Amino acid sequence: MTERLVTGFHPFVIPFVAGMFFVLGYCLYGIIRILVELPRADRQKFLLSLITPKTVWKNIKDIFLNCLIHVKLWKRNKVLGFMHSSIAFGWFMLIVLGHIEVMLFLPERTRFFYYPIFFNFFVAEGENTIQGAVLFFLMDLFLLVILCGITLAVIKRFRSLLFGMRRTTKPSFLDRIGLYALWLIFPLRLLSESFTAHISGGSFLTIPMNWLFRQFLGNDLNFLPTWWAYSIVLSIFLFVLPFTRYMHIPAEMMLIPLRNAGLKIKHPRKGFARVQFYSCPGCGVCIDACPMSVRKENQKDCTVYLNRQLRRNNESRIEEISDKCLMCGKCTTVCQVQVDGPHIRQAQRALRSYSINPHYTQVSVDEHLSKIGKGKVLYFAGCMTHLTPGIKKAVGEVLDRAGVSWTMMDPDGGLCCGRPMLLAGRKEPARAMMRINKEIILASGCDILLLSCPICYRVFKENYNLPGITVMHHSVFFNELIKANLLKVDKDAEMKLAYHDPCELGRGCGIYDQPRELVSAAGTLVEAAQNREASICCGGSLGSLSLSYEKRRDITLNSIKNLKAGNPDAIVTACPLCQTTFKNYSDIPVLDISQVILKENKKG
Amino acid sequence: MEFGFKLSPSSAIELDKIDLSLYEKVCEIEPTAKTCISCGSCSATCTASEYSGMSVRKMLLDLQRGRHAEVERILSHCMLCGKCTMVCPRGINTRRVILTVSRYYDNVEAGL
Numbered sequence: 001m002t003e004r005l006v007t008g009f010h011p012f013v014i015p016f017v018a019g020m021f022f023v024l025g026y027c028l029y030g031i032i033r034i035l036v037e038l039p040r041a042d043r044q045k046f047l048l049s050l051i052t053p054k055t056v057w058k059n060i061k062d063i064f065l066n067c068l069i070h071v072k073l074w075k076r077n078k079v080l081g082f083m084h085s086s087i088a089f090g091w092f093m094l095i096v097l098g099h100i101e102v103m104l105f106l107p108e109r110t111r112f113f114y115y116p117i118f119f120n121f122f123v124a125e126g127e128n129t130i131q132g133a134v135l136f137f138l139m140d141l142f143l144l145v146i147l148c149g150i151t152l153a154v155i156k157r158f159r160s161l162l163f164g165m166r167r168t169t170k171p172s173f174l175d176r177i178g179l180y181a182l183w184l185i186f187p188l189r190l191l192s193e194s195f196t197a198h199i200s201g202g203s204f205l206t207i208p209m210n211w212l213f214r215q216f217l218g219n220d221l222n223f224l225p226t227w228w229a230y231s232i233v234l235s236i237f238l239f240v241l242p243f244t245r246y247m248h249i250p251a252e253m254m255l256i257p258l259r260n261a262g263l264k265i266k267h268p269r270k271g272f273a274r275v276q277f278y279s280c281p282g283c284g285v286c287i288d289a290c291p292m293s294v295r296k297e298n299q300k301d302c303t304v305y306l307n308r309q310l311r312r313n314n315e316s317r318i319e320e321i322s323d324k325c326l327m328c329g330k331c332t333t334v335c336q337v338q339v340d341g342p343h344i345r346q347a348q349r350a351l352r353s354y355s356i357n358p359h360y361t362q363v364s365v366d367e368h369l370s371k372i373g374k375g376k377v378l379y380f381a382g383c384m385t386h387l388t389p390g391i392k393k394a395v396g397e398v399l400d401r402a403g404v405s406w407t408m409m410d411p412d413g414g415l416c417c418g419r420p421m422l423l424a425g426r427k428e429p430a431r432a433m434m435r436i437n438k439e440i441i442l443a444s445g446c447d448i449l450l451l452s453c454p455i456c457y458r459v460f461k462e463n464y465n466l467p468g469i470t471v472m473h474h475s476v477f478f479n480e481l482i483k484a485n486l487l488k489v490d491k492d493a494e495m496k497l498a499y500h501d502p503c504e505l506g507r508g509c510g511i512y513d514q515p516r517e518l519v520s521a522a523g524t525l526v527e528a529a530q531n532r533e534a535s536i537c538c539g540g541s542l543g544s545l546s547l548s549y550e551k552r553r554d555i556t557l558n559s560i561k562n563l564k565a566g567n568p569d570a571i572v573t574a575c576p577l578c579q580t581t582f583k584n585y586s587d588i589p590v591l592d593i594s595q596v597i598l599k600e601n602k603k604g
Numbered sequence: 605m606e607f608g609f610k611l612s613p614s615s616a617i618e619l620d621k622i623d624l625s626l627y628e629k630v631c632e633i634e635p636t637a638k639t640c641i642s643c644g645s646c647s648a649t650c651t652a653s654e655y656s657g658m659s660v661r662k663m664l665l666d667l668q669r670g671r672h673a674e675v676e677r678i679l680s681h682c683m684l685c686g687k688c689t690m691v692c693p694r695g696i697n698t699r700r701v702i703l704t705v706s707r708y709y710d711n712v713e714a715g716l
Contacts, residue, residue: 354703355710356679362655383651383685413654416683424684424703433683542686545703548636549695580690 001105004124004199012121012224013114016231019238020113026242027250030278034254037270042263049261059257067252068092072336079152079163086149088249093142101135117234120193121227125201133203140203143193146186154183167293169284169304171245178244181237188230195223245282252337255279265340268322268348269310276344279337280307286331286341291537292324294558295551303331303341310344320546322348326555327423327543328503333533342543349425349545358429360436363415368440375407377477378446380437382456383416384576391576394594395452395474402487406450409440419459420542438464450477452594454505454575455542461509473505475515475574475593482521489597495523497596498568500559500582501535502575515574515593522596526566536562538573540581556585564588572596622670626708630667633704636696640664646688646698656681660688660698667705679706 035043049055065071068089074081098116102109105123109115115122157179160168171179190209193202197210213222241247255275265273282304287293290302301324309317322345331341372378377399381392399406415437421430441449441464449466451457452474460471481487499519505511512532519525530536539555560582563571570589573579582590591599630637640661647659658681666674679702688698 352707354706355708356676356706358680358682360655360681360683362681383683383687386651387649387687387690413651416651416685418683420686420699421684424699426684429683540690542699546697546700548697549689549692577690 001201002124002126003106003109004122008109008112008115008122010121010227012228012231013118014231015235016117016238017114019235023238023241023250030242030250031254034271034275037267037274038263038272039266042266042271046258046261046263050257055257055260058260062256062260063253066256066336067249070336076334076336077164080156080165083149083152083156083163086145087153090142090146090149094139094146097135097139097142101139104135118227118231120196120200120202123200125199136201136203136206139193140205143186143190144205147190150183150186165284165288167284167287167299169282169287169308171282172308174240175244175282178237178240178246181233181240182246184233185230185237188226188233192223192226192230195220195226245280248279248281248337251275251278255337259338265343265347268318268344268351273310273344273347276339277307277310280304280335280339281337282308283336285334285336289330289334289534291326291328291330291539291555291559292547294554298324298547298551301325303335303339306341306344307339318348321345323546324544326503326537326539326541326547328537328541329507330503330534330537333507346423346425349423350427352425354426357426358432360415360429360432363436365436365439365443368410368414369443371411372409372440372444373407374445375405376446377404377406377448377450378409378441378444379406379450379452380409380414380417380441380456380460382410382414382451382453382576384453384455384580386410386413388576388580388592391452391579391592391594394592394598395450397598398478398481398487398594399450402481404481404486407444407446409444409449414440417453417456417459418463419455422459422463423543424545434459434464438466441466441469448472448477450474452574452576452592454502454508455577458504458508473509473511473574475505475518476511478594478597479514479518482518487597489518489521491521492523495570496526496566496568497523497570497572498526498528498563498566499531500528500538500563500571500573500578501532502573502578503535503537503541505574506535507533515572518593518597519572522599523569526568528563529565530562538575538578538581540577542577552581553585556581560586570596617669617671619669623672624668624670626672626675626705627667629708630701630704634697634700636694637664637701639694640696641694643693645691645693649687649691651685651687652681652683658682660702663705664701672709675705676709679709682706 038046068085070081070084070088073084095116098119101119102115156163190205194206194209194213197206202210258272258275263272265276267273284304286303287299292298292301301321306318306321309321325342325345327342329342332338379395385392415433417437418430418433421433446469448470449460450472451460454473457471457473478487482489497519499516501512516525528535536559537555538559539552568588570591571582571586572591572593574593576592579590579592642661642665644661647653647661650658652658658678663675663678682702684699684702686699692698
C-alpha cells in the first residue's frame with residue numbers, strides 16, 4: 001500500500017474537516033456549559049463517578065449497548081433495532097477500521113484525522129495489498145450493513161406503519177436537511193470508493209461496482225466530483241447536527257454517565273435536564289405511548305414535543321405542555337434513551353412563584369396522636385381512600401381476619417401525603433405536610449406503614465425518610481399475609497379478573513407481580529392488551545394541572561377498552577383514584593384488590 | 605361592659621366598587637369556574653377543612669364578591685389533594701382554579 005499524493009492533502013477534505021471541527025467545538029462547549037450549570041454537589045458527584053471503576057465500567061457498557069447496539073430497541077422492535085444498530089454500529093466500525101488501516105499502512109499519517117475517512121482516495125494498491133484484504137472486506141461488509149439500515153430508514157420515513165409505529169414526529173426543516181444528508185452519506189461513500197477501487201483496491205462490493213462503471217464510463221473523470229460530494233454531504237450533516245435531533249448522538253453519551261452518577265433533575269433547562277432534552281432522538285415512540293394522544297389535539301403535548309420546545313425556548317408552549325401532562329411516566333418507560341419527561345415537567349412547574357403559600361400551622365400533632373391506637377401496623381388511608389370508604393372498610397376487614405395488630409393513622413381524616421403538592425412543583429408546602437406526617441408516624445411506634453393508595457405509597461417510599469419503618473402497599477402486604485398462611489383466599493376460577501397497573505404503583509414503584517398473585521389467588525387473571533410497564537393511565541391522575549375533566553373522558557374510555565381485551569367479569573385495580581375514575585364509565589364492576597380478596601375470603 | 609353577645613361588623617358589599625379582575629382572570633384560564641353551582645360537595649370532602657374550614661365553594665363566592673383577604677385565608681390551608689375535583693358534579697378543575705388564584709393573587713389589592 002503506497003500513498004498516491006505526496007502531500008497527503010487534497011482540497012476536497014476541507015468541508016469535512018470544517019464540519020468536524022465545528023461539531024467537536026460545539027460538543028466541547030456543550031459539555032462545559034452543562035458542567036457549569038450543574039449544582040456544585042451534583043458536579044462533584046458526577047466527576048467522582050468518572051473515576052470510580054464500577055461506574056466507569058457501567059458507563060462504557062451502557063454506552064456500547066445503548067448507543068451502538070441499541071439493545072433496548074431490539075427488545076421492543078427487531079426491525080427498528082436492526083435499522084438503528086446497523087447504522088450506528090456500522091458507522092462506528094467504519095471509523096475504527098479506517099483508523100486501523102491508517103495505523104497499519106501509513107502510520108506517519110495518523111495525525112491527519114481526515115485520513116481514516118478518505119483512506120481509499122489517498123492510497124494506491126501496491127505489492128503488499130493482500131495484507132489489507134481482510135480490512136477491505138470488513139470495510140465493504142460494514143458499508144453494506146449500513147446501506148441496509150439506510151434503506152430501512154428510507155422505507156420507514158414513508159411507511160412508518162410497516163415498522164409498527166402509528167404516529168411519528170413531523171421533522172423540522174433542519175431535521176429534514178440532516179435526514180437527507182444522512183441518507184446520502186453512505187451511497188456516496190460506496191460510489192466514491194467504487195470509482196477509486198481500481199487504484200486503491202477494494203472488496204466484494206467496490207471492485208464489482210468499479211468494473212461495472214468502467215464498462216460504460218471508461219474514464220476517471222467522475223471520481224473527484226464524487227469524493228467532493230461525499231465530503232460536502234458529510235460536512236452538511238456535521239454542521240446541522242447540533243440544531244437537529246441528531247444531537248442525540250453525542251448527547252446520549254453524556255446522558256448515560258450523568259444518569260449512572262445518580263443525578264436528579266433540579267432545573268428544567270439547565271444541567272442534567274439540558275442533556276436529557278438534547279438526548280431525545282425525536283423518534284416519536286412516546287406519541288403512541290402517551291395516554292393523551294387518543295385525542296388528536298393533545299398529540300403535540302407528549303414528551304418529544306416538550307423536548308423540541310425546550311430546545312427552541314418556546315416559553316408559552318413549554319408551560320402549557322408541562323401543566324397538561326398526567327405524569328404517568330409511560331413515555332420514559334418506552335423511550336430508548338429514557339428521557340425523563342415527567343421530572344422535567346415537575347421541575348418546570350417548580351419554577352413558578354405563588355403569592356399564596358399554604359402553611360399547616362393549625363394542625364396539631366398531639367391531637368392526631370391521641371386518636372391513634374396501638375398496633376404494629378399503622379394504616380394510613382389517605383385522601384383518596386377516604387373518598388372510597390369501600391376500600392377503607394375492606395382493608396380493615398382483611399387485616400382483622402388475618403389477626404394483624406393494626407391501627408389507623410387517620411380515622412377521622414388526616415393530612416394529605418404531599419405528593420399532589422409535589423407534583424404541582426410546590427416543594428415548600430409539600431415538605432411542610434411531610435414534616436407533620438413524619439412526626440405522627442414516628443411517634444406512633446409502628447413497624448409497618450400500610451397504604452392503600454399508590455400515590456401515598458410512592459411519596460412515603462421516595463421522599464419520606466422513616467428509619468426503622470417498612471412502607472408497604474396493601475397489595476404487597478396482603479400477598480405476604482397469604483404466603484405466611486395468615487390469610488386464606490378461596491379461588492373462584494370462574495371469575496375472570498383484569499388487573500389494571502396504576503401508574504404510581506407499576507411504573508412509579510415497580511410493583512407488578514404481587515398484585516397479580518393476589519388477583520390470581522381470588523380468580524382467573526386475564527391480562528389487558530397493554531399491561532405492566534405499558535399500562536394505560538386511567539385518566540384521573542393528579543399529575544395533570546390543566547387537563548379538563550371533559551377531555552379526560554376519552555383517556556378513561558381508551559384505558560377501559562384496553563383492560564377489557566380479555567373479556568373480564570370485573571376490572572381490579574390497586575388504586576382508589578383509578579377505581580373512582582373507571583367507575584364513572586365502566587359497564588363492568590371495578591374493584592379494589594382488597595375488595596376482591598375479601599369477597600372470596602373464607603370466614604374462620 | 606360584656607353582654608355575652610356582640611354586633612357583627614357590617615359585611616355589606618358594594619358590587620359596583622369591588623375588584624373582580626382576579627375572578628375574571630380565573631374564568632379566563634379555567635372557564636369551568638363559572639359553572640359552579642355552590643353545591644358544597646367540595647367543602648364536604650375537603651381534607652383541609654378539618655383544620656381550617658377550607659372550602660372551594662366559599663373561596664369562589666368570596667372571589668366574586670371581592671373579599672380577597674378571605675380568599676387568601678382559605679387558600680393558605682389547601683393541600684391540593686384533588687378530592688374536590690373528583691367530587692365536583694360540574695367537572696370544574698378546582699385544582700387549576702386554586703393554583704391560578706394562588707399565583708395571580710398579588711395582582712389585586714388585598715382586602716375588602
